[in-house]
Amino acid sequence: MTQVPTSAPKDGVDLSDGSGSPLNKAENSLEEREKKNSSRRVKDVEISVPIVYGTIAFWLGRKATESQSHKWTVYVRGATNEDLSVVVKRVVFQLHPSFNNPIRVVDSPPFELSECGWGEFEIAISLYFHSDACDRKLDVFHHLKLYPLEQSGPQSTKKPVVVESYDEVVFPDPSELFLARVQNHPAVVVPRLPAGLELPPSALTEENSDRRGNTKDHPLGHWFMNFSEADELLKLAAARQQVQAHIVKLRRQMSMVEGSSGLRILPQPFKCIF
Numbered sequence: 001m002t003q004v005p006t007s008a009p010k011d012g013v014d015l016s017d018g019s020g021s022p023l024n025k026a027e028n029s030l031e032e033r034e035k036k037n038s039s040r041r042v043k044d045v046e047i048s049v050p051i052v053y054g055t056i057a058f059w060l061g062r063k064a065t066e067s068q069s070h071k072w073t074v075y076v077r078g079a080t081n082e083d084l085s086v087v088v089k090r091v092v093f094q095l096h097p098s099f100n101n102p103i104r105v106v107d108s109p110p111f112e113l114s115e116c117g118w119g120e121f122e123i124a125i126s127l128y129f130h131s132d133a134c135d136r137k138l139d140v141f142h143h144l145k146l147y148p149l150e151q152s153g154p155q156s157t158k159k160p161v162v163v164e165s166y167d168e169v170v171f172p173d174p175s176e177l178f179l180a181r182v183q184n185h186p187a188v189v190v191p192r193l194p195a196g197l198e199l200p201p202s203a204l205t206e207e208n209s210d211r212r213g214n215t216k217d218h219p220l221g222h223w224f225m226n227f228s229e230a231d232e233l234l235k236l237a238a239a240r241q242q243v244q245a246h247i248v249k250l251r252r253q254m255s256m257v258e259g260s261s262g263l264r265i266l267p268q269p270f271k272c273i274f
Contacts, residue, residue, distance in 0.1 A: 040176045042197065047171040047179065048189045049087050050079035052227060053125055054164030056220050057146045060116075061157040068116040070146045073220060074123055075112035079166060079227045081215040082187035085109045087133055087169070094124035110215055120144050132178040133171060140167065166227045 057072035064070070076091050078084050091111040095102040096119070104113050120143065127138040145163045147155065171178070180199035182188040215221060 041173045042176060042179055042194070043173055045172075045174060045179070045191060045193065047174050047182065049084070049169045049171075049187060050166070050189065050227070051084065051127075051169060052077050052079050052164050052166055052225070053140055053142055054162065054225075055123070055142060055144050056223055057144070057161045059146075059155045059157050067118055069118040071114065071116050072144060072146065073112055073114040074125070074142065074144065075110065075215075076125060076127065077110065077112075077215045077218075077224070078187045080186070081218070081221065081224065082185070083109055083214045084111065084187055086182050086185045086187060087129055088127055089130050090128045092126040092128070094126070096121040110218065118146075120146050127169070130178075132175050132181065138169060140165075160223055162223050162225065164225045164227075 053074075053076045055072055055074045057070045059070055060068065074093055076084065076088070085108065088109075088111065090105060090107045093104045093106070093113055095104065095115070096117075099115065099117075106113060123142050123144055125140045125142060127140070129135075129137075142165060143163070145161050148161050176199055179190070179193075183190045183193075183199070215224070218224070
């Protein structure tokens with residue numbers, strides 16, 4: 001990363017008025033401290049940001065046409081519906097080339113877009129972060145689903161097809177400025193910091209926190225999946241019970257076959273996919 005000398009004018013414009021007043025000196029000193037803090041790294045510390053990206057698709061029913069059968073929304077949100085804009089600067093969605101303006105840029109939360117169409121395709125999602133967090137983008141891919149995997153009857157206009165993926169974005173050895181800015185934000189997981197570490201003042205004010213772009217009151221929020229640890233543990237426990245019940249059932253069937261025919265049947269390997 002190239003560091004601009006402190007004596008160089010910002011954006012080619014000389015910000016000093018030649019007066020040498022204490023106010024100008026204080027402003028220059030503050031900028032120098034911010035640049036220094038943004039370049040200093042906190043070693044052996046990792047910041048993680050749990051995110052969820054996915055789509056929600058509604059069948060249009062009687063309003064459906066051959067070219068527009070579904071209305072869908074693709075999005076990136078916090079795993080607990082907290083505001084991601086403290087870390088994410090913008091999100092770029094790359095749609096199928098058949099759409100007008102297939103590359104869509106969203107510069108503010110909520111990071112989402114809605115469209116209508118008839119076909120399923122893969123959406124490329126690029127996350128761009130604030131400069132004090134990371135200067136590289138993160139690319140993820142999501143397959144838009146319009147039709148449920150198991151459909152026993154006609155598709156409903158009231159129950160959408162929801163497909164979401166959970167991930168964690170990890171920032172190793174964060175800058176002091178980034179760490180100070182996000183350490184108390186609910187969307188960010190910060191471990192216990194080293195003893196004696198002094199961070200610069202946080203730039204997150206109460207005024208900014210009141211305008212967080214969280215998705216807790218999102219119109220589609222009741223369709224969002226729950227990715228909390230407690231919910232995942234319950235799902236794992238339920239899956240284990242299903243596996244155990246299936247194994248008991250197989251053993252009973254095997255014993256019945258062995259008793260009736262006198263033949264011993266070797267069990268096939270059971271594959272459990274979570």
